[in-house]
Amino acid sequence: xxxxxxxxxxxxxxxxxxxxxxxxxxxxxxxxxxxxxxxxxxxxxxxxxxxxxxxxxxxxxxxxxxxxxxxxxxxxxxxxxxxxxxxxxxxxxxxxxxxxxxxxxxxxxxxxxxxxxxxxxxxxxxxxxxxxxxxxxxxxxxxxxxxxxxxxxxxxxxxxxxxxxxxxxxxxxxxxxxxxxxxxxxxxxxxxxxxxxxxxxxxxxxxxxxxxxxxxxxxxxxxxxxxxxxxxxxxxxxxxxxxxxxxxxx
Amino acid sequence: xxxxxxxxxxxxxxxxxxxxxxxxxxxxxxxxxxxxxxxxxxxxxxxxxxxxxxxxxxxxxxxxxxxxxxxxxxxxxxxxxxxxxxxxxxxxxxxxxxxxxxxxxxxxxxxxxxxxxxxxxxxxxxxxxxxxxxxxxxxxxxxxxxxxxxxxxxxxxxxxxxxxxxxxxxxxxxxxxxxxxxxxxxxxxxxxxxxxxxxxxxxxxxxxxxxxxxxxxxxxxxxxxxxxxxxxxxxxxxxxxxxxxxxxxxxxxxxxxxxxxxxxxxxxxxxxxxxxxxxxxxxxxxxxxxxxxxxxxxxxxxxxxxxxxxxxxxxxxxxxxxxxxxxxxxxxxxxxxxxxxxxxxxxxxxxxxxxxxxxxxxxxxxxxxxxxxxxxxxxxxxxxxxxxxxx
Numbered sequence: 174x175x176x177x178x179x180x181x182x183x184x185x186x187x188x189x190x191x192x193x194x195x196x197x198x199x200x201x202x203x204x205x206x207x208x209x210x211x212x213x214x215x216x217x218x219x220x221x222x223x224x225x226x227x228x229x230x231x232x233x234x235x236x237x238x239x240x241x242x243x244x245x246x247x248x249x250x251x252x253x254x255x256x257x258x259x260x261x262x263x264x265x266x267x268x269x270x271x272x273x274x275x276x277x278x279x280x281x282x283x284x285x286x287x288x289x290x291x292x293x294x295x296x297x298x299x300x301x302x303x304x305x306x307x308x309x310x311x312x313x314x315x316x317x318x319x320x321x322x323x324x325x326x327x328x329x330x331x332x333x334x335x336x337x338x339x340x341x342x343x344x345x346x347x348x349x350x351x352x353x354x355x356x357x358x359x360x361x362x363x364x365x366x367x368x369x370x371x372x373x374x375x376x377x378x379x380x381x382x383x384x385x386x387x388x389x390x391x392x393x394x395x396x397x398x399x400x401x402x403x404x405x406x407x408x409x410x411x412x413x414x415x416x417x418x419x420x421x422x423x
Numbered sequence: 424x425x426x427x428x429x430x431x432x433x434x435x436x437x438x439x440x441x442x443x444x445x446x447x448x449x450x451x452x453x454x455x456x457x458x459x460x461x462x463x464x465x466x467x468x469x470x471x472x473x474x475x476x477x478x479x480x481x482x483x484x485x486x487x488x489x490x491x492x493x494x495x496x497x498x499x500x501x502x503x504x505x506x507x508x509x510x511x512x513x514x515x516x517x518x519x520x521x522x523x524x525x526x527x528x529x530x531x532x533x534x535x536x537x538x539x540x541x542x543x544x545x546x547x548x549x550x551x552x553x554x555x556x557x558x559x560x561x562x563x564x565x566x567x568x569x570x571x572x573x574x575x576x577x578x579x580x581x582x583x584x585x586x587x588x589x590x591x592x593x594x595x596x597x598x599x600x601x602x603x604x605x606x607x608x609x610x611x612x613x614x615x616x617x618x619x620x621x622x623x624x625x626x627x628x629x630x631x632x633x634x635x636x637x638x639x640x641x642x643x644x645x646x647x648x649x650x651x652x653x654x655x656x657x658x659x660x661x662x663x664x665x666x667x668x669x670x671x672x673x674x675x676x677x678x679x680x681x682x683x684x685x686x687x688x689x690x691x692x693x694x695x696x697x698x699x700x701x702x703x704x705x706x707x708x709x710x711x712x713x714x715x716x717x718x719x720x721x722x723x724x725x726x727x728x729x730x731x732x733x734x735x736x737x738x739x740x741x742x743x744x745x746x747x748x749x750x751x752x753x754x755x756x757x758x759x760x761x762x763x764x765x766x767x768x769x770x771x772x773x774x775x776x777x778x779x780x781x782x783x784x785x786x787x788x789x790x791x792x793x794x795x796x797x798x799x800x801x802x803x804x805x806x807x808x809x810x811x812x813x814x
Contacts, residue, residue: 223769224768224769225765225769226761226765227761246768246774247765247768247769248767248768248769248770248771248772248773248774248777251768251769251770251771251772252771256769257769259766259769262766263762263763263765263766265763265766265767265780265781265784266784267783267784267785267786267787267788268767268780268781268783268784272780273767273770273780276770276772276776276780277770277771277772280770280771280772280773280776281771284771316784317766333770337770337771
């Protein structure tokens with residue numbers, strides 16, 4: 174069965190239709206990239222997939238493991254295996270990082286019918302995964318994303334992904350605001366999570382992320398439609414010729 | 424048979440009752456009661472006896488305003504006695520603001536009246552718990568408490584109100600001696616039918632360090648009016664609060680921080696969370712007298728509305744007669760941030776749990792004011808209980 178199936182998806186914000194009919198199928202083990210110029214609907218697609226309020230699906234279908242997610246709230250989708258790494262991770266003053274991570278992990282475990290993890294075991298588990306991502310103890314003790322640099326916020330997103338072990342991960346502009354070193358660390362973190370059980374959708378404006386996280390498929394999103402699909406060489410075409418040529422040709 | 428009750432024998436009480444009968448409830452134009460209008464209160468003081476017996480150490484229990492148990496089992500050096508002596512009662516009453524509705528009401532209808540004394544330099548580290556069960560529906564309770572904490576003493580107390588009384592109206596005076604260190608948490612968790620009208624006075628001497636916190640969670644209508652008189656220099660006074668309301672609850676926190684002397688610091692952090700059609704009121708006045716130079720007076724109130732029908736009113740006031748002071752106040756009213764909620768939900772956290780995490784985060788600045796562990800636990804337990812009821 175396909176992991177994620179997006180069929181003729183149309184969505185609007187308020188009265189403005191942003192997505193004009195998107196078709197995309199992702200299987201387990203595949204990494205797809207969606208590239209597109211600003212305003213093409215990339216972030217809208219990520220929010221529609223994750224179930225953010227205010228984004229109304231007017232037509233089409235989103236199936237995760239064959240089940241429609243359209244009637245599911247954002248939290249239900251997350252527990253069903255959907256994960257969104259935010260372009261701009263949200264600061265939550267007063268919400269302790271560890272209790273946040275634990276609440277998220279336990280919610281996912283409960284959904285899977287597994288036992289919740291106790292505090293001690295959880296701290297061990299977080300520390301081990303955090304170390305690989307260069308997330309130090311000091312960061313873990315702080316309130317969620319509060320006082321984190323841009324790079325730290327992105328690493329913290331990937332840490333959450335590593336802890337939640339989603340089946341379908343959507344990474345929205347994960348490269349934005351990262352310097353070369355941070356980009357490498359984050360990409361390594363993402364690559365470590367690639368595998369047969371998981372699909373990924375990497376949304377980006379630039380090709381540079383895709384030389385670190387090498388996709389199996391590349392799709393060009395423009396004007397709320399996928400206008401071209403190909404393999405990783407399509408990303409290089411964008412890098413060399415810009416979006417204009419592809420959009421004009423479509 | 425009822426014995427001779429204080430309210431019928433002490434001149435001060437009789438006069439106060441006459442004043443209450445003459446003046447009645449605060450008039451509609453009374454500025455201090457603009458946001459909290461009292462249509463009607465049940466004044467029916469009961470007599471629950473004052474049989475005292477032993478119970479858990481460090482817990483004084485009161486029913487309908489009468490001490491029931493605990494007097495024999497107090498922490499070392501703390502004593503409790505009835506305020507039958509006219510001179511003690513006069514000393515107590517002298518701390519009350521003149522012509523104050525709540526003072527007249529409860530002095531005039533006093534149920535139990537007790538003096539708690541903590542001698543100078545006594546060092547306690549376990550809070551004394553004052554547990555008030557307001558009494559039955561249709562009854563009112565009017566406990567008077569005079570708490571004298573001697574110079575240099577360290578004292579902690581939890582004041583816990585519960586029950587179904589139609590009105591509980593405690594009047595409490597805390598006299599803090601020079602250099603005393605006092606931690607106080609008041610938890611008002613009465614039944615949703617109750618009315619709670621409280622007047623608390625802190626009379627503070629030099630170099631004392633007072634940390635008082637009020638949590639208004641229960642009752643249908645609650646008014647917590649606290650006056651802090653900083654009567655000496657170098658006092659540190661924290662007077663913080665939280666109020667939580669849902670359904671038709673009305674919570675009113677009113678404070679008067681009175682800097683009479685120089686070089687004192689006061690800090691007030693107020694947080695309110697209101698759901699449904701609940702209403703919250705914060706009125707806070709910081710008064711700095713002409714002589715109170717080098718005063719540092721801070722006050723910040725924030726309210727979080729969980730429903731469009733909830734209402735928060737804030738009336739912060741600074742009245743400053745000195746010229747070398749640092750004072751500030753601020754008040755905000757807001758709602759939960761949709762982006763915060765979405766972030767939590769996108770991690771699989773259910774909406775109610777996510778909301779509660781954000782409510783707790785909102786309250787944390789206030790909750791962290793409480794510095795004694797046991798008192799913080801009492802408070803935390805009550806706040807979590809409130810959130811669990813809403814989920």
